[in-house]
């Protein structure tokens with residue numbers, strides 16, 4: 001049936017990119033409710049860096065990291081009716097284990113990939129795209145006419161958020177670290193792409209919004225952007241802190257929110273996808289906007305999975321735009 005070993009990127013200790021080791025690991029066979037997935041593409045996400053560095057502790061080491069993949073179902077265990085052998089599938093879900101040629105996965109976390117979407121695009125969009133979906137549709141249901149601020153607007157989640165928000169009729173302001181990234185953001189629906197380095201983006205946003213501020217800030221940068229995010233909010237604004245690429249946000253003095261009666265949330269994709277019907281609906285909505293051409297998935301780089309360490313260095317050093325996909 002399946003080969004019992006495959007090659008994977010595994011960590012034995014947490015640390016820098018050098019802890020990522022390309023080695024043989026056992027695969028196992030799918031038990032009840034599980035499927036064996038032969039990966040053709042694996043998504044690179046910032047959460048992989050948190051797992052590798054130890055910011056998000058893993059339950060046990062050694063561990064194959066990675067939470068997003070696409071490929072083909074090679075075998076299924078007892079009682080699996082969500083997917084079938086030979087079906088093209090993708091997922092973005094715990095537990096870690098995606099940086100591998102093959103893995104066993106709970107079948108109820110897998111979704112079928114439409115014919116119009118290739119495997120590399122699927123691996124580039126599941127985690128980042130379903131995140132954009134819940135951020136814009138559920139955490140804060142963005143409405144036409146609203147103004148939002150998206151930090152790291154040229155990043156993986158950022159480029160999808162900008163395009164999708166733009167499609168919803170939302171005015172999008174983004175922050176980025178370079179003029180090249182600003183151009184990318186503008187080309188993907190960001191109405192105003194501002195450089196943080198100028199230091200004055202809050203002032204620019206005040207001018208753009210005629211002193212009102214933005215209705216929502218989608219902040220995946222964390223420590224370095226949090227104060228600026230609060231500053232840019234409109235009265236009754238909503239600060240959605242969904243990541244910490246620059247480091248964890250320090251404890252927040254709740255009273256700070258009272259200056260604007262602001263709301264603050266710290267959402268996590270995997271809570272929104274917990275019920276299979278939600279997962280299927282979210283993936284379906286994502287596939288729909290991508291299929292319509294409303295959201296283009298920018299796979300700016302692909303790399304052999306064995307070179308995951310270099311991909312991590314590039315992501316951490318802010319050298320990437322859009323999505324990076326690792327090829328087993």
Ligand SMILES: NC(=O)c1ccc[n+]([C@@H]2O[C@H](COP(=O)([O-])OP(=O)(O)OC[C@H]3O[C@@H](n4cnc5c(N)ncnc54)[C@H](OP(=O)(O)O)[C@@H]3O)[C@@H](O)[C@H]2O)c1
Nearest residue numbers: 046152155156157176177220242243244245246268269318
């Ligand atoms: N909560 C959730 O459900 C959820 C789901 C998915 C992703 N996320 C979060 O969303 C964020 C984006 O994820 P992604 O995978 O799409 O990554 P990404 O945005 O492609 O990469 C991170 C970007 O953050 C910016 N950044 C600012 N300060 C940085 C610093 N000190 N070090 C590194 N990067 C810095 C960089 O853009 P500039 O060069 O333009 O500054 C960098 O390109 C991450 O925080 C991630 O954890 C959260």
